[in-house]
Amino acid sequence: MTERVLKLLDPAPPEPDLGHGYLDLLGEVAGPHDTVAQRLMRSAGLPRIYEHVWRPVVFGLSKGGPLGPSTAEEYALAREWLGLAETPDATVLDVACGPGNVSRALATGLTGDGLVVGVDASATMLGRAVADTPPGSGVEYVRCDAVDLPFREGAFDAVCCYGALYLFEDPWAALAGMARVLRPGGRLVVLTTRRPGLPVVGHGMGALSDLTGIRMFSPAELTEALGTAGFSTVRRRSYGLMQFAGATLA
Numbered sequence: 001m002t003e004r005v006l007k008l009l010d011p012a013p014p015e016p017d018l019g020h021g022y023l024d025l026l027g028e029v030a031g032p033h034d035t036v037a038q039r040l041m042r043s044a045g046l047p048r049i050y051e052h053v054w055r056p057v058v059f060g061l062s063k064g065g066p067l068g069p070s071t072a073e074e075y076a077l078a079r080e081w082l083g084l085a086e087t088p089d090a091t092v093l094d095v096a097c098g099p100g101n102v103s104r105a106l107a108t109g110l111t112g113d114g115l116v117v118g119v120d121a122s123a124t125m126l127g128r129a130v131a132d133t134p135p136g137s138g139v140e141y142v143r144c145d146a147v148d149l150p151f152r153e154g155a156f157d158a159v160c161c162y163g164a165l166y167l168f169e170d171p172w173a174a175l176a177g178m179a180r181v182l183r184p185g186g187r188l189v190v191l192t193t194r195r196p197g198l199p200v201v202g203h204g205m206g207a208l209s210d211l212t213g214i215r216m217f218s219p220a221e222l223t224e225a226l227g228t229a230g231f232s233t234v235r236r237r238s239y240g241l242m243q244f245a246g247a248t249l250a
């Protein structure tokens with residue numbers, strides 16, 4: 001764990017727990033929120049198949065199959081919308097990093113002495129992230145609650161939150177937290193669910209949300225929430241049941 005990550009924290013722990021290859025700020029706490037989807041994220045099995053099987057299939061179908069962007073295109077969009085190429089030595093936060101797939105993809109866009117900090121609440125996901133991230137990749141991991149980020153105000157140049165806002169107990173508090181840890185003018189990119197416009201489909205999705213704990217957001221709802229959190233210049237793209245939003249902190 002680099003000193004650089006410890007310096008981003010507020011407050012920094014007096015005795016950091018680094019025993020698993022990531023900084024663990026949750027310890028024995030299982031996780032912030034107990035739903036079917038969250039239990040799956042904390043399981044031992046999902047992290048093993050997440051990056052190469054689960055994500056391509058589940059996200060692929062949700063993005064409308066061949067009509068949506070590939071995983072590589074998703075990652076390229078994040079690097080571009082976050083402006084990584086134009087931000088030397090960027091400090092980037094990857095919220096709900098899972099097994100580190102997005103963190104590593106963001107790190108390929110860093111220039112100079114850049115750093116990606118991937119945070120997640122799941123110990124099994126982070127175990128996989130550490131195992132799959134070669135040393136010197138420019139990525140470090142922290143186990144914490146994404147809805148209560150432990151970083152100091154304005155610590156990051158850019159924040160990415162892919163595939164997770166819909167899992168959080170309070171997604172709007174999470175967005176407010178992301179705004180807090182971004183520097184003024186810093187950029188945010190979000191990939192989350194999109195509630196279909198047709199009322200009958202939307203109703204069915206509501207029932208599914210209640211069952212699984214996965215929420216669906218209308219594009220207008222997300223744009224409004226970004227505005228409330230202090231973001232401007234919202235860019236967006238929608239594919240099937242997913243939407244991307246990019247924004248700049250005012």
Ligand SMILES: C[S@@+](CC[C@H](N)C(=O)[O-])C[C@H]1O[C@@H](n2cnc3c(N)ncnc32)[C@H](O)[C@@H]1O
Pocket residue numbers: 032033038041042055095096097098099101102119120121122125144145146147161162163164167168169
């Ligand atoms: C579907 S994975 C997304 C991984 C990656 N960002 C991607 O796009 O492939 C969702 C992740 O969100 C994490 N997560 C859910 N709620 C969280 C919370 N409150 N704090 C931190 N991580 C959380 C889960 O543990 C899981 O690893």
